Amino acid sequence: MTEKNGTEFKSNFIYTMIxxxxxxxxxxxxxIHTRFPPEPNGYLHIGHAxxxxxxxxxxxxxxxxxxxxxxxxxxxxxxxEFVDSIIADIRWLGADWEDRLFFSSDYFEIKYEFAxxxxxxxxxxxxxxNQEEIRQYRGTLTEPGVESPYRGRPVEENLDxxxxxxxxxxxxxxxxxxxxxxMASGNLNMRDPVLYRILHASHHRTGDKWSIYPMYDFDHPFxxxxxxxTHSLCSIEYTDHRPLYDWIVENAVELMPEVVKFHSxxxxxxxxxxxxxxxSKRKLRRLVEEGYVDGWDDPRMPTIAGLRRRGVTAEAIxxxxxxxxxxxxxxxxxxxxxxxxxxxxxxxxxPRRMVVLDPLKVVITNWTAGKTENVKMENIPGDxxxxxxxxxxxxxxxxxxxxxxxxxxxxFFRLAPGRExxxxxxxxxxxxxxxxxxxxxxxxxxxxxxxxxxxxSDRSGKKVKGVIHWVSTxxxxxxxxxLYDNLFVVENPEEDDEKDFISHINPQSLIVCRNVLAEPSIxxxxxxxxxxxxxxxxxxxxxxxxxxxxxxxxxxxxxRDSWARKKK
RNA sequence: UGGGGCGUAGCCAAGCGGUAAGGCACGGGACUUUGGCUCCCGCAUGCGUAGGUUCGAAUCCUACCGCCCCAGCCA
Numbered sequence: 001m002t003e004k005n006g007t008e009f010k011s012n013f014i015y016t017m018i019x020x021x022x023x024x025x026x027x028x029x030x031x032i033h034t035r036f037p038p039e040p041n042g043y044l045h046i047g048h049a050x051x052x053x054x055x056x057x058x059x060x061x062x063x064x065x066x067x068x069x070x071x072x073x074x075x076x077x078x079x080x081e082f083v084d085s086i087i088a089d090i091r092w093l094g095a096d097w098e099d100r101l102f103f104s105s106d107y108f109e110i111k112y113e114f115a116x117x118x119x120x121x122x123x124x125x126x127x128x129x130n131q132e133e134i135r136q137y138r139g140t141l142t143e144p145g146v147e148s149p150y151r152g153r154p155v156e157e158n159l160d161x162x163x164x165x166x167x168x169x170x171x172x173x174x175x176x177x178x179x180x181x182x183m184a185s186g187n188l189n190m191r192d193p194v195l196y197r198i199l200h201a202s203h204h205r206t207g208d209k210w211s212i213y214p215m216y217d218f219d220h221p222f223x224x225x226x227x228x229x230t231h232s233l234c235s236i237e238y239t240d241h242r243p244l245y246d247w248i249v250e251n252a253v254e255l256m257p258e259v260v261k262f263h264s265x266x267x268x269x270x271x272x273x274x275x276x277x278x279x280s281k282r283k284l285r286r287l288v289e290e291g292y293v294d295g296w297d298d299p300r301m302p303t304i305a306g307l308r309r310r311g312v313t314a315e316a317i318x319x320x321x322x323x324x325x326x327x328x329x330x331x332x333x334x335x336x337x338x339x340x341x342x343x344x345x346x347x348x349x350x351p352r353r354m355v356v357l358d359p360l361k362v363v364i365t366n367w368t369a370g371k372t373e374n375v376k377m378e379n380i381p382g383d384x385x386x387x388x389x390x391x392x393x394x395x396x397x398x399x400x401x402x403x404x405x406x407x408x409x410x411x412f413f414r415l416a417p418g419r420e421x422x423x424x425x426x427x428x429x430x431x432x433x434x435x436x437x438x439x440x441x442x443x444x445x446x447x448x449x450x451x452x453x454x455x456x457s458d459r460s461g462k463k464v465k466g467v468i469h470w471v472s473t474x475x476x477x478x479x480x481x482x483l484y485d486n487l488f489v490v491e492n493p494e495e496d497d498e499k500d501f502i503s504h505i506n507p508q509s510l511i512v513c514r515n516v517l518a519e520p521s522i523x524x525x526x527x528x529x530x531x532x533x534x535x536x537x538x539x540x541x542x543x544x545x546x547x548x549x550x551x552x553x554x555x556x557x558x559x560r561d562s563w564a565r566k567k568k
Numbered sequence: 569u570g571g572g573g574c575g576u577a578g579c580c581a582a583g584c585g586g587u588a589a590g591g592c593a594c595g596g597g598a599c600u601u602u603g604g605c606u607c608c609c610g611c612a613u614g615c616g617u618a619g620g621u622u623c624g625a626a627u628c629c630u631a632c633c634g635c636c637c638c639a640g641c642c643a
Contacts, residue, residue: 011582011589039643074642131641140639142570176641186571188639197641216643240572240638268573275579323591325581327574330636334579337592347605381605413603422601455601467601491579535602563603565594 012326032064033230037071040082042281043296044089044304047272053321055233056095067227068097072105073219075203089304093314104223105205111214111222117255119158124195125151126161127178138191145183145191165198168211172200189244193217217241221248224264232264235271242266273332276486277302278493278501292505299554300487300509311530311540311556316342342557346538351379354469355518355533359398361444367395377425391519392475393426398517403468413465421466428453428464469534476517480552483511525551
């Protein structure tokens, strides 16, 4: 087993199936070929990432090919803006389609030819029933359908009508082309499904060339077969469509032998759901349109664009995808798993910085007035190659407000009256006096430091349990920090059908901290930089802040905090 | 009441007739100049339920139960 080739250790039903197909020589010398088929009508989210990375990984692991093909058969819903964002997102994720970027609409002409041949073969007919009538004739879940009165239309008449549909002679919605299959089938998809509808609409790629557009069930299998896709993966809800998929491909192989030589097969797997978020396009759109978030790329959104802007790495998403696995069982993955993957990838890569989010002033009373001393800090613990930096220390600093407690519980080992704590990479200080304002709020701590306790050359003999971060007041840089948290307070915002999912939004999903104090080296941050703010979490320099004067850092994910958990 | 799919730990998920992998979460401990990281330990006499076949069943058979999807000229 090697790192690059995952076929040995990835144990899921799809890999198993492919290995069997390969073992049986089912593909001849044809390489494994997958595809990701997005409809350009919205932004991609992490659920799509699962599909993208799965398809891509299969191609990579089996030395096959991976296509990107836009399913653009409905001009009314689709836009160029979305093809651009989808391409950018997939590229960022690292899935490589090489030179195989396709559009379903590229094949409109050959598909039309296929439709013609179906008609000639007597397997498709033009139906004049209106939408409502078609619905009624289709029957119900428990009752069989009734055959359309146009089902027996002669081939020549069908041919004539279908050509005239293409020529734009008839109004939108007035006629459709249907497959002649089985109106009594228990599977509604087989009750003479619509193959083409009349749509006088301008398409983002073909313009006004067409006035008929193919339906998914006709278009998708044919496009797969045309591209030589060996394994066509899709989500579970398409399971019912598989007989129709096969019907189309079998007919394509028979009727279009000059272009279709391979019978692709559809395999379904469960789509990804995650706790504390929503994944449906409709709900995500509502969040954007009703202003609950700042757009599709808001860092709280589960969109690829949102995750990217938050600072999540593509590497973490790929790791997440592999850990989640693939199966046919409906599942909702704990967001904590994604958080774990994010932290794990950043642990050894993100340089450390000291940043105080909620400051409490500390004056060191026995420090020489006006003196500044530089202390040396490692950028990444345990990684010499990441180097060191100098951080200025002085007699007035800020520490995190919650690193002090006036009346601490037994296991609290940070600062408290009379207690000692180490200032990271500097000295041990003792809290001598607590200063409060008129309302009893702590406004300042008076401490003394131990000259002998200097980090790296400690001769004090003291052993303190607590180590806290700090920032020298005089040298502090000011930055803005966006603390992002789960968008929803409940695990499953969609659980209750009665209650609008909006009501579960976390009012604290974004806390903006302005005038946050940071060690001066933070100003060296350049776009794309990720840091660990000591004891706080991983942060990403926002690539597109609204205010360019002050750096804005987005919290990617908080550090694990076993103290916070213990407190509960 | 038709057709299809799915039930293995709190959440994912291997397992394919030989006696329940792994990850996350959780609990405990060690280490620690990040209450981080790392490292140990623990965590299903049990695989939706009930029967049956078998020397042996999560795996095979039967019946039941529960959840999800399908009646777009959306994908």
